Amino acid sequence: MLKPVLIAFLLALAGSGRPPVAAVPEVVVRVFTLKHRSPEEALVVVRPLLTEGASVVVQATGNTLTVRDSAAAVERAAKTLAAWDLPPRRIDLTVTLLRASTDGRSRTPGVPDGADQIPGVGERLRKLFRFTEYARLDAAVVQGVEGQTVAYVLGGGYRLEFQIDPAGDPQQVRLKGLRFERIRRAPGPGVAELRSDILRTTINVAIGQPYILAVGKDEAAAGALILVFNGKVVVPGPGLGGQN
């Protein structure tokens, strides 16, 4: 009695194994000439958009990327590259370094708290944390073009370094490979300095909106160092073709 059922099942299984009759997608080849980025970088951007059978040729000469894939995939790559291959922007980034503590006794009467000198920041910090004092250690305007790495010494004893990187969103800038370090003079003669890590990270700062990055030893710490970033795009990028 089971035999007919088994045969029917095997026939159905065999039938389901037949390759589907589907239209072969049209394969197209397109050459993208990049204006502001390198083809190696472009490859990283487009690779996830392509199908398994795609082929890509990177040509440094002529700064081109040749993509061979289905029409739909190539179209996806074209749209993405058009939105991505933009001139680097010049960014001015105001960086303020604050030291937060629960010891408000050292505050000078009549002198505004460091956090209150940046609109919206003092109120926000007091809402979230219980630090009673935010002393301003230093502030600087860091200027750079997307793709550049900048480094700055803040407050005499701290060093900040990061690469200004496009975040892929015109409203944001990425600070890639951000290193926030403590610097001290090395013992002995000479001007050698010792650096030790406070934080290593990559952050995305919204243009025109303060970004507060606080570092403490733990959640219960009575003190913390706070970096406040405020970025703005100065002018549309000067178009440093191919440089990054």
Added chain:
Amino acid sequence: MNDALQPPRPCAERETTSRLVALRAADGLDAAGEAHLARHLASCPACLSEAVPVDPTLLFTRLSASAEAEDVAARATLRGARLHREERSEADRLAVDVLAALRVRAAEGGRPDGFAALSRPWFKAAAVVLLAAGLAAVLVLTRPAGEGPQPAVTVVHSAAARPPIEEMGSPGARVYEFASTKPEEPTVVFVANPDADL
């Protein structure tokens, strides 16, 4: 019987605390009330466990107040100081697990994928759900110290924006994001890094 399995004792100030927490959540609490609330939550795990789901930011307020209280305790008698540490130890275990449940991310060597950017209303809503399970587990203290729960991360990113923090290159750091709810409001990221040379 293991005392560690007991939930926190009910608090005589429960109603007052609950009222202050509600006022704070509605931005109606003055500085004196804030201070009183922070002091109480620093020493009362029972009220803390009820308050944090309502307003997760109280966790940082409590912890800072706890640090202040510790300075005072250091000057107290040996017995007093020991009791304080025991209370704090219980509260900190609670805090560690609550943080993990609420956690925006504990960085583990830095993955490039984005993680939570939570707006405050979402943060609170998610916290209520997460803490229902998280706190229940925390209060019975069945986990060995140091073994945090697997975080149930609720990710609420704004449109196409990248997350405020993308990678963490400092091993062992814990990251808390407080995304802005209004365009002009600053985004806040707090990184607890035990190895930071501050």
